[in-house]
Amino acid sequence: MSAFAGTGMLLRVALRKDRVRLSVWVGLVVLLAFYCVDAVKAAYPNEGDLAALLGFVQGPAGVAMTGPGYGLDTPTYATVFAGVYALYVYLAVAFMGATAVVRHTRADEESGRSELIGAGAVGRFAPLTAAGVVAMGASLVTGVGIVGATWSYGSAADAWLLGACAASVGIVFAGIAAVAAQLAERARSAMSMASAVIGAAVVVRGVGDIMREHGSWLSWFSPFAWAQQTRPFAEPRWWPLLVPVVVAACLWAASAVLLARRDMGAGLVAQRPGRSHASRWLAGPYSLALRLERGSIIGWSLGVGFSGLLYGSLAASVQESLANLPQNLKTVLLAQDGDLVDAYAATMAFFDALLVACFAIVAVHRLASEEAAGRAEVVLAAAVSRRTWVGASVVAALVGSVVVTLAGGLGLGIAVGASLGDSSRVWPLVLAQAAYLPAVAVVIGVTAALASARPRWVSAAWALVGWGMFAGFFGQLVSLPQAALNASPFHSSTSPGLRSSRSPPLRSWRCWRRARRSWASRW
Amino acid sequence: MTAVIEASGLVKTFGRTRALDGFDLTVQPGEVAAFLGPNGAGKSTTIRILLGLLRAEAGAVTLLGGDPWRDAVALHRRLAYVPGDVTLWPTLTGGEAIDTLGRLRGGLNEARKRELIERFDLDPRKKGRTYSKGNRQKVALIAALAADAELYVMDEPTSGLDPLMEAEFQKVVRELTGEGRTVLLSSHILAEVEKLCDTVTIIRDGVTVQSGRLADLRHLTRSAVTARTRDDAAGIGELAGVHDFASGADGLVTFSLDGDHTADVMAALAARGIVALESAPPSLEAMFLSEYGTAKASK
Ligand SMILES: Nc1ncnc2c1ncn2[C@@H]1O[C@H](COP(=O)(O)OP(=O)(O)O)[C@@H](O)[C@H]1O
Ligand SMILES: [Mg+2]
Numbered sequence: 001m002s003a004f005a006g007t008g009m010l011l012r013v014a015l016r017k018d019r020v021r022l023s024v025w026v027g028l029v030v031l032l033a034f035y036c037v038d039a040v041k042a043a044y045p046n047e048g049d050l051a052a053l054l055g056f057v058q059g060p061a062g063v064a065m066t067g068p069g070y071g072l073d074t075p076t077y078a079t080v081f082a083g084v085y086a087l088y089v090y091l092a093v094a095f096m097g098a099t100a101v102v103r104h105t106r107a108d109e110e111s112g113r114s115e116l117i118g119a120g121a122v123g124r125f126a127p128l129t130a131a132g133v134v135a136m137g138a139s140l141v142t143g144v145g146i147v148g149a150t151w152s153y154g155s156a157a158d159a160w161l162l163g164a165c166a167a168s169v170g171i172v173f174a175g176i177a178a179v180a181a182q183l184a185e186r187a188r189s190a191m192s193m194a195s196a197v198i199g200a201a202v203v204v205r206g207v208g209d210i211m212r213e214h215g216s217w218l219s220w221f222s223p224f225a226w227a228q229q230t231r232p233f234a235e236p237r238w239w240p241l242l243v244p245v246v247v248a249a250c251l252w253a254a255s256a257v258l259l260a261r262r263d264m265g266a267g268l269v270a271q272r273p274g275r276s277h278a279s280r281w282l283a284g285p286y287s288l289a290l291r292l293e294r295g296s297i298i299g300w301s302l303g304v305g306f307s308g309l310l311y312g313s314l315a316a317s318v319q320e321s322l323a324n325l326p327q328n329l330k331t332v333l334l335a336q337d338g339d340l341v342d343a344y345a346a347t348m349a350f351f352d353a354l355l356v357a358c359f360a361i362v363a364v365h366r367l368a369s370e371e372a373a374g375r376a377e378v379v380l381a382a383a384v385s386r387r388t389w390v391g392a393s394v395v396a397a398l399v400g401s402v403v404v405t406l407a408g409g410l411g412l413g414i415a416v417g418a419s420l421g422d423s424s425r426v427w428p429l430v431l432a433q434a435a436y437l438p439a440v441a442v443v444i445g446v447t448a449a450l451a452s453a454r455p456r457w458v459s460a461a462w463a464l465v466g467w468g469m470f471a472g473f474f475g476q477l478v479s480l481p482q483a484a485l486n487a488s489p490f491h492s493s494t495s496p497g498l499r500s501s502r503s504p505p506l507r508s509w510r511c512w513r514r515a516r517r518s519w520a521s522r523w
Numbered sequence: 524m525t526a527v528i529e530a531s532g533l534v535k536t537f538g539r540t541r542a543l544d545g546f547d548l549t550v551q552p553g554e555v556a557a558f559l560g561p562n563g564a565g566k567s568t569t570i571r572i573l574l575g576l577l578r579a580e581a582g583a584v585t586l587l588g589g590d591p592w593r594d595a596v597a598l599h600r601r602l603a604y605v606p607g608d609v610t611l612w613p614t615l616t617g618g619e620a621i622d623t624l625g626r627l628r629g630g631l632n633e634a635r636k637r638e639l640i641e642r643f644d645l646d647p648r649k650k651g652r653t654y655s656k657g658n659r660q661k662v663a664l665i666a667a668l669a670a671d672a673e674l675y676v677m678d679e680p681t682s683g684l685d686p687l688m689e690a691e692f693q694k695v696v697r698e699l700t701g702e703g704r705t706v707l708l709s710s711h712i713l714a715e716v717e718k719l720c721d722t723v724t725i726i727r728d729g730v731t732v733q734s735g736r737l738a739d740l741r742h743l744t745r746s747a748v749t750a751r752t753r754d755d756a757a758g759i760g761e762l763a764g765v766h767d768f769a770s771g772a773d774g775l776v777t778f779s780l781d782g783d784h785t786a787d788v789m790a791a792l793a794a795r796g797i798v799a800l801e802s803a804p805p806s807l808e809a810m811f812l813s814e815y816g817t818a819k820a821s822k
Contacts, residue, residue, distance in 0.1 A: 186613060274619070275648065
């Protein structure tokens with residue numbers, strides 16, 4: 001057991017170090033659950049009116065964004081929460097579990113803290129075990145909080161089931177992050193890997209559930225489906241939760257095996273010697289920022305492009321499903337946009353735009369991390385002004401966003417065009433995707449302003465994407481006030497031909513100017 | 524001749540910490556100026572102010588005739604900098620980092636870069652994250668030393684280097700000053716300063732303790748004297764210029780001696796019949812310890 005020596009001590013250190021961050025995570029996720037429960041009731045004071053939701057959640061775009069739709073034929077507050085909103089609670093728990101593990105494993109190792117610890121009386125597996133206990137504990141506590149949120153629905157058994165589902169998602173993605181932390185050499189890459197798996201799990205479940213009502217074989221490859229297939233508040237069953245338990249155990253075993261095979265500080269991928277000179281192209285602050293962002297741009301373009309291809313390829317089945325829909329639903333759906341495939345594709349474009357915004361935040365985040373690492377100092381001690389330095393990161397984020405947007409738009413457009421055999425579909429969808437660029441520019445501006453004012457505030461920018469996602473998917477359903485909708489930068493930019501997107505560029509310009517000013521006046 | 528660096532009365536606080544508290548520094552063209560002080564004395568803070576990375580709360584700074592905060596970019600083209608804590612971009616190789624850093628400040632001398640890579644025995648093809656501390660330091664040093672700059676500012680440049688590389692570094696610095704360039708380096712390694720520098724400024728708790736040419740400062744310091752005399756040497760301890768006097772059982776006495784009183788004390792010792800005498804020259808180490816020691820004692 002000496003390989004686990006010191007686990008208890010590390011656990012206390014981790015909890016001490018993480019008490020604020022982890023409490024905020026757990027608190028926010030539980031709050032999100034309470035809020036969703038409340039918001040549905042506030043928007044539909046009469047439970048009978050919930051039927052109006054069906055138009056959205058039973059269309060293909062709705063299914064992709066919510067779940068397999070158990071119990072939604074006769075919707076109640078409880079089934080609407082479990083069938084529509086629970087996915088987003090699960091998503092938050094997934095990120096919580098993954099970040100907790102990466103923070104306490106690879107991030108510590110990268111910074112050299114583990115070396116200090118490893119030289120003490122601490123076993124090889126102790127840090128990994130401590131990280132796992134922290135992540136699982138946080139997932140379980142969150143699960144209990146969610147039980148509290150859904151308690152008011154009056155079925156204790158279903159509330160516990162839903163809480164267990166949330167915890168299971170956190171535990172599985174903590175395991176995935178543990179494996180990623182062994183493979184990647186840097187915390188940033190480990191987190192990107194884990195995020196990519198979370199994204200893939202969302203997409204796979206969406207596509208699987210669109211393929212067949214209540215989910216197909218494909219859905220079962222996604223941890224989100226394992227949770228949703230327990231059908232809480234509809235026809236509850238516990239056995240699907242066996243899958244995450246077994247998978248999580250395998251993942252943790254795998255990460256332990258990988259850990260035992262590698263050196264401290266190393267990843268599993270061997271290092272090859274690189275260039276001995278910088279290319280002629282790498283010559284200034286702008287090209288440096290782009291060069292540092294290159295790997296990230298390629299990765300995100302592949303990810304977003306692939307998700308676009310996947311969603312787009314369903315266009316034919318979406319069109320087909322129109323024929324089978326009841327007449328009243330058809331009117332609801334067609335009233336939205338006139339063309340069901342367009343409505344579906346517009347929703348997917350919005351989803352991809354959120355992903356582009358995530359890329360952009362991570363890219364601008366570099367301002368803060370370069371400063372913390374001390375690399376900003378050498379650049380600013382060269383012939384680079386503060387403005388140029390901030391500007392270079394912002395430009396790199398903008399250029400990257402354009403590339404990722406194009407990848408997403410082309411993926412969606414080409415797949416929809418191919419699926420329907422109609423090449424005229426391609427360009428409008430690329431344009432629809434590009435229409436979100438001003439909104440992404442707002443996100444970039446806000447992130448840069450935060451990073452410039454106080455590097456530690458930069459994470460607050462995620463709230464913008466979180467709010468954009470909530471307002472975009474549920475704003476109309478829960479009848480948010482117009483001002484709240486307008487607070488989302490994505491709100492005014494919809495597919496071309498609908499509303500104009502005049503305000504975001506202005507807003508982003510203002511944020512950008514503020515960022516530059518606050519950089520120049522810091523210290 | 525106008526000074527390359529002229530700083531006076533610098534004050535900088537971080538919350539409750541007073542990192543600099545009325546600090547003065549002057550560096551003349553063509554000299555190697557050292558900047559000596561224990562950890563946390565305020566060396567890095569001063570250098571960051573000189574580079575316009577931090578803004579002093581009080582005091583005046585002129586660097587190469589300009590204002591380091593206002594004219595940062597123009598001034599940085601004329602200087603090269605080695606930070607105290609070198610971190611490299613994890614995904615760039617050492618060679619790429621050297622070229623990038625050089626180009627960011629306006630280009631570097633290709634021939635000298637190749638020569639320095641050779642002399643410092645660096646493998647430029649490795650990724651930044653795989654370098655050891657010493658090798659990261661070499662990357663930063665090569666990027667700075669390969670620049671054709673008027674002024675080189677280096678914050679503890681030899682930290683992490685092995686003795687061979689340290690000697691190589693000293694050679695390179697001498698070559699640079701031979702070409703009339705100015706060097707400011709901070710250090711807490713006294714031997715390095717003694718070997719390399721013309722002037723030294725000692726900083727402690729954010730104030731200048733002493734500054735001047737190394738040769739002049741030595742006069743102010745005490746030699747360590749060990750002597751054995753035929754007659755009882757107890758009276759020596761009362762003489763002016765003698766400090767920390769102690770006598771052993773077998774007639775052995777030890778004390779430290781102020782340079783200005785050497786003649787009187789030696790005469791007194793001779794009168795008591797010197798059997799053996801050993802006098803260690805004042806090392807910067809002793810000077811440093813006495814300065815730092817009194818600072819601690821007076822607190
Ligand atoms: N960014 C900062 N925030 C707070 N305190 C700082 C900061 N930078 C330096 N200090 C403090 O200022 C003092 C001088 O630091 P520094 O200039 O780095 O010393 P040196 O380089 O001589 O070792 C130390 O007490 C240090 O803790
Ligand atoms: Mg320092």
